[in-house]
Each structure stands twice: as C-alpha cells, then as structure tokens.
Amino acid sequence: MATGRGRPRDTQIDAAVLQATAEALDHHGYRGVVIEDVARRAGVSKTAVYRRWPNRHRLTLAVLAERVGRIEAPSTGCTLCDLHECLTLITHAFRRLGAGTLAQLIAEGDDDPAVQQHLTQAVLDPPRRAVHRTLFEARRRGDLRSDVDLPLTVDALSSLVFYRLLLGADPMDPHEIEAVVIAQLRGIATDADTLLREATEHEEHHPH
Amino acid sequence: MATGRGRPRDTQIDAAVLQATAEALDHHGYRGVVIEDVARRAGVSKTAVYRRWPNRHRLTLAVLAERVGRIEAPSTGCTLCDLHECLTLITHAFRRLGAGTLAQLIAEGDDDPAVQQHLTQAVLDPPRRAVHRTLFEARRRGDLRSDVDLPLTVDALSSLVFYRLLLGADPMDPHEIEAVVIAQLRGIATDADTLLREATEHEEHHPH
DNA sequence: ATGAATACGAAACGGAGCGTAGCGTAAAGG
DNA sequence: CCTTTACGCTACGCTCCGTTTCGTATTCAT
Numbered sequence: 204m205a206t207g208r209g210r211p212r213d214t215q216i217d218a219a220v221l222q223a224t225a226e227a228l229d230h231h232g233y234r235g236v237v238i239e240d241v242a243r244r245a246g247v248s249k250t251a252v253y254r255r256w257p258n259r260h261r262l263t264l265a266v267l268a269e270r271v272g273r274i275e276a277p278s279t280g281c282t283l284c285d286l287h288e289c290l291t292l293i294t295h296a297f298r299r300l301g302a303g304t305l306a307q308l309i310a311e312g313d314d315d316p317a318v319q320q321h322l323t324q325a326v327l328d329p330p331r332r333a334v335h336r337t338l339f340e341a342r343r344r345g346d347l348r349s350d351v352d353l354p355l356t357v358d359a360l361s362s363l364v365f366y367r368l369l370l371g372a373d374p375m376d377p378h379e380i381e382a383v384v385i386a387q388l389r390g391i392a393t394d395a396d397t398l399l400r401e402a403t404e405h406e407e408h409h410p411h
Numbered sequence: 412m413a414t415g416r417g418r419p420r421d422t423q424i425d426a427a428v429l430q431a432t433a434e435a436l437d438h439h440g441y442r443g444v445v446i447e448d449v450a451r452r453a454g455v456s457k458t459a460v461y462r463r464w465p466n467r468h469r470l471t472l473a474v475l476a477e478r479v480g481r482i483e484a485p486s487t488g489c490t491l492c493d494l495h496e497c498l499t500l501i502t503h504a505f506r507r508l509g510a511g512t513l514a515q516l517i518a519e520g521d522d523d524p525a526v527q528q529h530l531t532q533a534v535l536d537p538p539r540r541a542v543h544r545t546l547f548e549a550r551r552r553g554d555l556r557s558d559v560d561l562p563l564t565v566d567a568l569s570s571l572v573f574y575r576l577l578l579g580a581d582p583m584d585p586h587e588i589e590a591v592v593i594a595q596l597r598g599i600a601t602d603a604d605t606l607l608r609e610a611t612e613h614e615e616h617h618p619h
Numbered sequence: 620a621t622g623a624a625t626a627c628g629a630a631a632c633g634g635a636g637c638g639t640a641g642c643g644t645a646a647a648g649g
Numbered sequence: 650c651c652t653t654t655a656c657g658c659t660a661c662g663c664t665c666c667g668t669t670t671c672g673t674a675t676t677c678a679t
Contacts, residue, residue, distance in 0.1 A: 205521055209654025210646040232521055237636065248657045303521020306514045309577055311441055313511020327578055352590055358579065359591055361573055365578065368572030370535055382560055383567055390594030417625025418675040445665065456628045461667070
C-alpha cells in the first residue's frame, strides 16, 4: 500500500461497489447486500470486493458512515430549537437507514467486540456527539442546571429516536419531538419557562 | 388437533425442547439456537421440533415470552418508586435476554409483518404495558399533569432501557434509573417536589 | 381386529450465502 | 525482463435452514 509496486487499484471499482451496495441497502435492507449480487451490479468480480472490505458488515458500514457521519450539531443559541433540530436530523438520517438494517448490524456485533466498535464509531457516535454538543452549549449558556448528568441526558434524548425506529410502529414526528424536548427541558433547565418563551420568539423569526 | 385421532404428541418433548432452547439462548445467544443442536440436546428429532414451531424465530419467542411476559406493574402509590421499580424490572428481564438476541429478532421481523407482530406481542408489549399502567395510576391519583401524552411518555421512559441494552456499553444502573425518572417527573408532574418528598419518606419505611 | 390418522426418529436433500483458493491475464515499478 | 499486485472467472468448502422420505409406533373409530 505504501509503495506503488504492482498494478494499482482501480478507484472506479471502489465507487461502483459502494454505489451498488447503497442501492441494495435502500431497496432490500442489509440482507439485500449479497456480495455476489453487489459485485455483479457493479460490473466487478467478487474478489475485487473482498480485496477492499473484509466482509459485508464492513462494506455496509462504509456506506452508512458516509450517510450518518455528517450530522452537524445546530447552534442557534435557542436551546429548545437546537435540540429539536438535532433530533429531527437524526430521525431523518436513520429513517433512511431502516430498522432492520440497524438491528442486523447490532446483532452481528454481539459476539465480536471489534465489529461492535466499528458500528459504534461509524454510525452511532456521530448523532450522540451532535446531541452532546448541543447540550454542552446549552449548559455553557447557563440554560441547564449544573448538576445535570450530561451523558445520561444525551441517552435519554437520543434513545427515543432509536427506540421508535427499531421497535415502534412509526418514527418520531415533529410534534412528538417537540413534546419530548419540552418535557425533558422542564426536568433539566434552570428556567424552562423562559426557554420556551425564547423558542416561541425564535419561531416567529424563522417561521415554518 | 380438535379430535384425538392418531398418536398424541409427547408433551415431554415440548418441555425438553424449550429447555434446550433456553440453555442455548443463555450460552450463545440467538445464533446459538441451531435447530439441529437443540434437537440433539433435547434427545429429540428435528422433525419433532418443526412439527411444533414453524421456525427458529417462533421457537425462540416461545422461550422469551415466558421470561419477559411476567413483568407486573408495581403499585405502591408512590409514583417515583413505582416507576423506578418498573424500569428496574424491565432492565433485569432484558439483560438476561441479551442485546444480540433482541437485535436479531428485530432484524428478522424487518420484512415480515407477521414476525414483527409476534415479537411485539410476546416480548415488547408486556414491559410497555407495565410502564403504561404505572403512569396511568399516577395520573389517576392526580400526580401528573392532565395534558401529558401518556403513550409518548411510556416510550420516553422505556426507550432508555432498550437503548442502553442494545447500543450502550452498559445497561442502566439503579442510580441512573433514578436520575432519569426524577428528570422525567419534573417535566410531567403537577408537583414534582412533593412527589420527591413522598418518595424519600417511602424509602425510610422500605430501606435499601 | 382392522384401518385411518397422526407422531416419532433417522437420514438425506436442496438451497442460500459467506468467504477462500486456484488459475490465467493485465498493469505498474525496479 | 522480472517481480509485485490487481483483476476476472470458476469452483469449492462450510454452515445452517427448512423439507422430504421412509419405516415404525401409538391412538381412535368402526
């Protein structure tokens, strides 16, 4: 890899395989990612796939990481708005991913710590960090009590999104997200009422 | 089935297979439930297994339903205590179940609504109902605001348990459960401070 | 008693899909 | 030119699901 000895890899193959994998993922979920089919649709041999990714788990993660990894924590200064936006972003990103796919990836990591770590790093940490950052900023502004357990609150907020995706009938809708964020804020804010008022004003400046 | 024509089924086989399945589940998780192995350890033919359960998914659910289905909603009259107890029960029941197993079952139901429904009914609904009942009692006592979205609050509380089990490093510990319940109560209670005080008194009567 | 229906065990099978290996060819560098 | 690596093709071994076949056993109905 370091030295350029031998025939260089065809970078178009990487792209084609990732493309085909993404399509299979969207159409049939994780179990639709069948290496032989992916290779054929990419116009590539199975060998070429396995030369780049050690197994279909890692291949799939390579696609998902790009989709989910780009969640940015919003920062408007309005705590309620930021949290709402944050959870909305996560909901959208993971809704496209699909419940079965995520569940399958989790299951596969059950007995292999390395697999589990890759999943966590590539797919689960990014949204967590976004929520954490949002809460951190809020606390820095003095919006949150000082005794709030930040990691636990991160879990409390993001867990709902995953739960509804994995186990619920429907993913979260905007109204539900708002209700949860408000209830949560009442539990951890120094002055929840003021935050709610600020959010209402903010809404008037950025309608819909 | 209605008429007793033909040789009756050996009820010991049912028991032996369920037993063997439970052991496999505890030792190696869902993927350890290999029909051929289960049958052998139960001293039974594979045919006998498939005559009773249509596939390993249903066989596994038959075991889990008995374990998880017996979660009873506590009812001491102390809202905080009841919720704490409720979440603790769920955490214990599902910790034994194992993250990989649950994830695998969810994944398998992805493209088959019937499978998904069986899982929901046998494993996921019981804990949900326990939380719901606990919250319902609390609202009936007037401990909760009247505008509280009960189903959503049920999700908010139980989601955390599942999230930590499926995606987190460790399941919830008692201290974390308490912190979450308190924060949540501040968001939905009519008078959170009084509830907390009651819980403290209750604790003195039922120490440890 | 005899026959139909059902259960049981043993064994073999078909199928899906993962990941690997062997072989011949192609492209790069020393 | 020789070594190294990439590529495609094909075949293979492996695991495990769920099915089928066949001979035997057990029960009820007539």
